[in-house]
Amino acid sequence: MSGARAAARLAGLALPLAAALAGCGAPERAQAPDGPADRPAILLVTLDTTRADAIGPEAEGVDTPAFDALAARGRRFARAYTTAPETLPAHASILTGLLPPEHGVHENARRLPAGPALLAERLAELGYATAAFVSGFPLDRQFGLARGFAVYDDEMGPGGTERRADATTDRALAWLAAAPDRPLFLWVHYYDPHEPYDPPEPYAARHAASPYLGEVAFMDAQLGRLVAAFEERAAADGGSGGGVRIALAGDHGEGLGEHGEAFHGNLLYQGVMRVPLVLAGDGVEPGVAEAPVSVRRLHDTLLAWAGGDGPRTLLRGGAETVVGEAMRPYLQYGWQPQAMAVRGRLKAIRSGADAGEAGGGRGVELYDVVADPGETEDLSGRIDLPDPLRRALDAYPLPAPAAPLAADEPLDDEARRKLASLGYAAAAAPAARPVLRPDAPSPREMTHLFDDLDRGSGLFVRGEYVAAIPVFERVLAADPGNPAALLRLAVAHSTLGHDARAESYFARLAEIDPDSPDLRHYRAMHLLRAGRPGEAAPLFESVLAETPARLPALDGLARVRESQGRLADAADLLARAAVLDDDPATLVRLGALRMALGDTPAALAAFERARARQGPAFRHHLELGVLYLAARRLDAARDALDRVDPSHPAYPMALFKRAQVAVLLGEPDREMRIEAARDGADAVTRPLIESERLFRKRPTEKSSG
Numbered sequence: 001m002s003g004a005r006a007a008a009r010l011a012g013l014a015l016p017l018a019a020a021l022a023g024c025g026a027p028e029r030a031q032a033p034d035g036p037a038d039r040p041a042i043l044l045v046t047l048d049t050t051r052a053d054a055i056g057p058e059a060e061g062v063d064t065p066a067f068d069a070l071a072a073r074g075r076r077f078a079r080a081y082t083t084a085p086e087t088l089p090a091h092a093s094i095l096t097g098l099l100p101p102e103h104g105v106h107e108n109a110r111r112l113p114a115g116p117a118l119l120a121e122r123l124a125e126l127g128y129a130t131a132a133f134v135s136g137f138p139l140d141r142q143f144g145l146a147r148g149f150a151v152y153d154d155e156m157g158p159g160g161t162e163r164r165a166d167a168t169t170d171r172a173l174a175w176l177a178a179a180p181d182r183p184l185f186l187w188v189h190y191y192d193p194h195e196p197y198d199p200p201e202p203y204a205a206r207h208a209a210s211p212y213l214g215e216v217a218f219m220d221a222q223l224g225r226l227v228a229a230f231e232e233r234a235a236a237d238g239g240s241g242g243g244v245r246i247a248l249a250g251d252h253g254e255g256l257g258e259h260g261e262a263f264h265g266n267l268l269y270q271g272v273m274r275v276p277l278v279l280a281g282d283g284v285e286p287g288v289a290e291a292p293v294s295v296r297r298l299h300d301t302l303l304a305w306a307g308g309d310g311p312r313t314l315l316r317g318g319a320e321t322v323v324g325e326a327m328r329p330y331l332q333y334g335w336q337p338q339a340m341a342v343r344g345r346l347k348a349i350r351s352g353a354d355a356g357e358a359g360g361g362r363g364v365e366l367y368d369v370v371a372d373p374g375e376t377e378d379l380s381g382r383i384d385l386p387d388p389l390r391r392a393l394d395a396y397p398l399p400a401p402a403a404p405l406a407a408d409e410p411l412d413d414e415a416r417r418k419l420a421s422l423g424y425a426a427a428a429a430p431a432a433r434p435v436l437r438p439d440a441p442s443p444r445e446m447t448h449l450f451d452d453l454d455r456g457s458g459l460f461v462r463g464e465y466v467a468a469i470p471v472f473e474r475v476l477a478a479d480p481g482n483p484a485a486l487l488r489l490a491v492a493h494s495t496l497g498h499d500a501r502a503e504s505y506f507a508r509l510a511e512i513d514p515d516s517p518d519l520r521h522y523r524a525m526h527l528l529r530a531g532r533p534g535e536a537a538p539l540f541e542s543v544l545a546e547t548p549a550r551l552p553a554l555d556g557l558a559r560v561r562e563s564q565g566r567l568a569d570a571a572d573l574l575a576r577a578a579v580l581d582d583d584p585a586t587l588v589r590l591g592a593l594r595m596a597l598g599d600t601p602a603a604l605a606a607f608e609r610a611r612a613r614q615g616p617a618f619r620h621h622l623e624l625g626v627l628y629l630a631a632r633r634l635d636a637a638r639d640a641l642d643r644v645d646p647s648h649p650a651y652p653m654a655l656f657k658r659a660q661v662a663v664l665l666g667e668p669d670r671e672m673r674i675e676a677a678r679d680g681a682d683a684v685t686r687p688l689i690e691s692e693r694l695f696r697k698r699p700t701e702k703s704s705g
């Protein structure tokens with residue numbers, strides 16, 4: 001370990017000089033030499049749901065030695081902020097350097113548009129070997145962050161939505177051991193502190209009073225393994241003559257009950273918006289930075305490390321007015337949209353598009369987060385909102401009730417101009433935006449509903465519809481125009497077969513937000529379920545016209561086409577879905593459709609992709625055997641049929657096909673294979689065996705064998 005560190009330091013011999021140059025004002029990219037061989041190995045670790053005060057020197061009640069060690073030898077940013085309190089938009093900012101209105105992702109389960117360049121794409125262009133290992137479904141490849149990564153490992157197991165840090169670290173270490181001999185860019189994402197909090201032992205016992213901190217402690221231990229292995233590999237690697245650089249960052253924190261928020265995503269207070277952030281490695285001057293910074297500057301920082309053009313790095317680029325947003329309450333519940341701005345010790349939170357009189361009225365809260373980190377004392381009535389904060393809030397594009405944006409309408413010129421005035425590039429197309437209710441409440445007035453909304457959503461996601469219904473009925477009683485509650489009640493009743501009640505909730509939602517793509521999508525799912533595919537089809541088609549990459553709509557329309565006997569159309573839709581996310585279940589359905597259509601090469605390709613994704617869990621060797629036999633690829637047919645498990649319900653068919661292959665290959669045991677097929681025959685294979693000409697004894701064949 002210490003030998004490896006020493007070697008790493010030797011490898012980075014030139015860096016103290018470069019650091020000195022950086023200190024006297026040279027552009028940081030001058031640090032990175034020209035040849036790829038001299039570029040540093042770069043490790044980015046993102047820590048999901050990790051509060052700034054739950055890890056490292058600030059943490060109480062938990063030991064995090066791996067993070068502490070990096071913070072001690074690196075630069076810790078004590079007041080770093082995320083751009084949005086949700087996993088996907090926050091990571092999209094880290095990997096593009098853009099704010100949510102610019103990269104277009106405001107909440108989970110949306111897809112990053114094709115426009116913004118991702119860090120991994122840029123580093124790949126600079127000669128880096130790139131790999132990502134993510135641990136939570138919000139970062140599944142279908143959501144668009146995989147671009148530029150040669151390896152993007154989001155395998156959570158069948159039906160899984162998260163992967164523990166030890167499993168993710170194992171996979172990352174296996175990649176490191178066999179990584180190409182080029183400068184490395186490795187991104188590892190840990191998801192453990194996200195609820196549910198269930199750390200493994202001994203962390204569970206050690207943190208019985210706070211299993212959240214137990215998850216952080218477990219994650220930290222895995223972080224230690226990862227960093228040690230990365231530095232060892234980079235030191236041993238001729239391709240990393242530029243040393244090692246490491247960045248650690250939280251994507252957002254966790255409310256833990258503060259301001260009425262248990263989890264994250266609804267509000268903009270410090271517990272969820274302030275995150276841990278450390279840069280370490282060769283050439284990084286140790287210390288603690290107190291000025292507020294945004295995690296989105298990681299993009300430029302890592303790009304500059306790699307020798308690219310990153311003007312606003314965290315190590316240079318000066319002070320900023322940090323901005324962020326929380327849009328889920330608006331997008332899901334129809335409440336006011338929220339933005340925040342932080343500069344120096346002051347932080348302003350704006351709720352709603354109308355900031356009130358002179359930008360400092362009732363719509364804005366103001367806190368001194370240094371003197372009052374708990375944000376208990378709103379100063380907005382007592383001191384004027386400073387100009388930089390007012391300008392940043394005014395420029396942040398929040399939807400207004402008077403001007404609802406259509407679902408697929410790009411950001412308007414005014415919003416673009418506002419962003420440009422803040423120094424941001426032209427914005428990408430935003431995600432779908434619902435109508436802002438004229439009576440929309442501020443999210444902080446609605447904290448009494450957070451528990452029910454979170455609990456109801458949990459029940460809903462787990463398919464516990466009977467239990468979810470009374471929870472959302474309670475929400476609706478308190479907030480009659482809540483679109484998320486109406487939508488989930490409609491879907492729950494539809495799934496339970498209560499068609500009339502489902503229709504009435506869909507109708508109520510249509511009154512509030514007639515153009516909602518979610519309404520059209522879920523109503524189409526309902527109609528499909530209710531046996532009315534003809535009515536579902538145009539709704540799915542209109543959703544796909546707006547958002548061609550919406551996987552569940554592709555899947556739904558494919559089911560409609562299957563039920564209408566339009567198998568080629570169904571297969572084309574599933575092929576589009578498989579390009580976005582090579583989900584094994586989709587690939588298997590695609591393979592079966594191509595097989596039914598007689599397209600053997602396409603069917604083989606789909607089943608083989610599913611097999612590559614699933615490994616030992618793959619269950620369709622019989623289909624592969626039949627297809628290879630049809631393609632007269634007899635060795636491959638034999639191998640596939642030999643993999644069919646005897647417990648397979650169609651095992652008699654496997655025996656029959658295997659006997660055919662044995663005869664065609666002239667295998668010595670072919671007669672035994674035919675006998676086995678006869679002995680194991682069922683009603684389907686018995687007549688096939690009797691009429692199979694290959695199985696009739698031919699004396700010439702026998703004598704030649």
Ligand SMILES: [Zn+2]
Pocket residue numbers: 048049086087088251252
């Ligand atoms: Zn997250």
